Amino acid sequence: MAKLSRDDVLYLAQLARLDLSDGEVGSLLEELPQILEYVEKLQEVDTNGLKPTNQVTGLENVMRTDSTINYGYEAKDLLENVPEVRDDQIKVRRMV
Amino acid sequence: MDQWEPIKQLVKSVKNGKVSAVNLVERSLSKIESNSEYKAIISTLKQSALKRATEIDESIKKGGKVGVLAGIPFIAKDNFLVFGAETTAASNILKGFIPPYQATVINRLEEQGAICVAKANLDAFAHGASTENSDFFITKNPYDKTRVPGGSSGGSAAAVALGMAPFALGTDTGGSIRQPSAFCGVFGMKPTYGLVSRSGVIAMGSSLDCIGPITSRVEDAEIILDVMSGLDELDATTIAKDNLGYGSSLISLKGTKIGVIKEYLGEGVDSEILDATQSKIIELKKAGAEVKEVSLPSLEYALACYYIICPAEVSSNLSRYDGQRYGYSDRSAESLFDSYVNTRGKGFGTEAKRRIIIGTFVLSSGYYDAYYKKAMTVRTKLINEFNDAFNDVDFLVGPVTPTTAFKIGERSQNPLDMYLADVMTVAANLTGVPAVSLPNGFSKEKLPIGFQIMAPQRKDRDLLSLAKTIESLSL
Numbered sequence: 001m002a003k004l005s006r007d008d009v010l011y012l013a014q015l016a017r018l019d020l021s022d023g024e025v026g027s028l029l030e031e032l033p034q035i036l037e038y039v040e041k042l043q044e045v046d047t048n049g050l051k052p053t054n055q056v057t058g059l060e061n062v063m064r065t066d067s068t069i070n071y072g073y074e075a076k077d078l079l080e081n082v083p084e085v086r087d088d089q090i091k092v093r094r095m096v
Numbered sequence: 097m098d099q100w101e102p103i104k105q106l107v108k109s110v111k112n113g114k115v116s117a118v119n120l121v122e123r124s125l126s127k128i129e130s131n132s133e134y135k136a137i138i139s140t141l142k143q144s145a146l147k148r149a150t151e152i153d154e155s156i157k158k159g160g161k162v163g164v165l166a167g168i169p170f171i172a173k174d175n176f177l178v179f180g181a182e183t184t185a186a187s188n189i190l191k192g193f194i195p196p197y198q199a200t201v202i203n204r205l206e207e208q209g210a211i212c213v214a215k216a217n218l219d220a221f222a223h224g225a226s227t228e229n230s231d232f233f234i235t236k237n238p239y240d241k242t243r244v245p246g247g248s249s250g251g252s253a254a255a256v257a258l259g260m261a262p263f264a265l266g267t268d269t270g271g272s273i274r275q276p277s278a279f280c281g282v283f284g285m286k287p288t289y290g291l292v293s294r295s296g297v298i299a300m301g302s303s304l305d306c307i308g309p310i311t312s313r314v315e316d317a318e319i320i321l322d323v324m325s326g327l328d329e330l331d332a333t334t335i336a337k338d339n340l341g342y343g344s345s346l347i348s349l350k351g352t353k354i355g356v357i358k359e360y361l362g363e364g365v366d367s368e369i370l371d372a373t374q375s376k377i378i379e380l381k382k383a384g385a386e387v388k389e390v391s392l393p394s395l396e397y398a399l400a401c402y403y404i405i406c407p408a409e410v411s412s413n414l415s416r417y418d419g420q421r422y423g424y425s426d427r428s429a430e431s432l433f434d435s436y437v438n439t440r441g442k443g444f445g446t447e448a449k450r451r452i453i454i455g456t457f458v459l460s461s462g463y464y465d466a467y468y469k470k471a472m473t474v475r476t477k478l479i480n481e482f483n484d485a486f487n488d489v490d491f492l493v494g495p496v497t498p499t500t501a502f503k504i505g506e507r508s509q510n511p512l513d514m515y516l517a518d519v520m521t522v523a524a525n526l527t528g529v530p531a532v533s534l535p536n537g538f539s540k541e542k543l544p545i546g547f548q549i550m551a552p553q554r555k556d557r558d559l560l561s562l563a564k565t566i567e568s569l570s571l
Contacts (some may be wrong), residue, residue, distance in 0.1 A: 019441025
């Protein structure tokens with residue numbers, strides 16, 4: 001069974017861009033082993049010769065016509081929810 | 097409980113002027129208000145609903161053509177985007193979010209004259225089986241205020257049971273329509289995967305998510321499914337609706353082959369639920385159905401499979417909530433990285449964080465094959481067993497839940513206890529088959545019990561016919 005250390009949980013949180021409090025890390029360290037132990041019973045199942053299923057109704061490569069569609073809303077409607085806008089553009093924090 | 101008249105009858109009355117659409121909306125709003133102690137509703141859309149109702153009434157007076165749902169009020173789970181109405185998924189990270197567009201299903205329902213009057217409570221982002229994971233408040237079971245209504249569509253199911261509207265919309269990723277329907281004594285349907293467009297509905301587990309109706313009777317669900325279903329260019333996973341639509345008639349049970357799922361009648365299921373299921377099966381036999389026991393051995397692994405696939409997909413779908421374009425945003429950080437981390441740390445609740453971490457783990461390098469790929473392969477095995485079973489029988493039946501509605505707080509301390517509430521419902525999502533929860537009497541404590549019926553993929557019409565026939569036997 002996979003063992004998770006405090007560092008592992010913090011690494012996962014970093015990958016997921018998620019701030020966790022000390023209390024949250026502590027709870028996860030208690031809960032995750034129980035949950036993983038439960039899901040690990042899948043290892044008992046013989047799946048030899050079977051392929052994974054990603055799409056249950058068997059659809060493949062669903063295409064539509066390569067053309068623009070007018071959905072009737074404008075840029076300003078979409079910018080309405082943006083926390084910070086400058087010159088009709090989304091302002092984000094510095095990246096580097 | 098207080099039921100609305102059948103939708104067909106209500107629409108007829110609206111069309112011939114016996115009642116107005118405004119009357120129906122007012123009745124719905126007043127029910128919502130008088131039952132506010134149950135906390136089923138996050139927000140009401142009073143103004144827009146009354147405006148739409150007035151338009152429908154005026155159109156009818158002028159002799160204009162109105163749809164098959166003219167004037168029918170409904171309640172949408174708060175993970176459906178409704179134009180101009182706050183849509184939160186019961187999460188702090190989306191508090192105050194007003195969508196600039198709305199779900200395809202809301203468009204389709206509105207085109208037929210239905211009117212959205214309110215948005216219902218849920219476990220935040222639909223993660224849960226009790227509504228206790230809502231970031232705002234807990235919904236109470238209409239039959240016992242100390243108990244949960246189930247979840248995640250607990251607000252929707254409680255709303256229908258309390259007579260707040262003739263129908264509500266729910267989403268079902270692992271049982272989130274059927275389990276609360278069973279706990280609240282209403283009819284709930286998870287259609288075949290892809291039958292109803294998910295455009296404009298907040299995604300949870302995209303290979304599992306389905307949208308469906310919650311109603312007081314099967315016939316109402318048929319009308320709603322008929323309006324909502326079918327191809328949508330905005331959701332590439334949609335499939336065509338049945339040529340005959342979903343308005344079915346009663347069937348003769350003579351010669352109908354029904355398989356009772358052996359694995360659902362074993363240990364861990366309350367005796368009262370087993371008894372109720374057995375009585376229903378005896379009824380079916382008496383009516384002429386050919387009933388036999390069917391075993392699907394991989395069902396034992398369905399929940400484990402689900403709790404790998406679901407968090408994996410959740411961790412991916414929730415990555416869009418980053419505080420840059422909409423929703424809660426932490427503006428204190430100086431770097432973009434910290435802005436993501438802080439926004440998500442403050443905006444997400446405990447269960448969302450738990451699922452993001454589990455999902456990130458099972459998808460991470462070194463663990464992907466052992467967890468995610470293995471689960472997707474066990475899924476194939478389960479699908480094969482369902483296919484084999486459906487070669488032999490027309491329908492599969494069993495209970496919906498191992499227990500009746502549990503007490504508020506009883507399971508919320510241990511996440512695995514809560515996950516086990518989905519043990520009989522996740523298989524339909526993993527295999528994509530349609531499934532319903534039909535009311536099946538009450539326990540000694542007067543808590544509702546549900547009866548689950550599943551059919552092969554795309555046999556939604558047959559499934560509804562059978563459900564309607566069984567419903568008519570109990571009337």
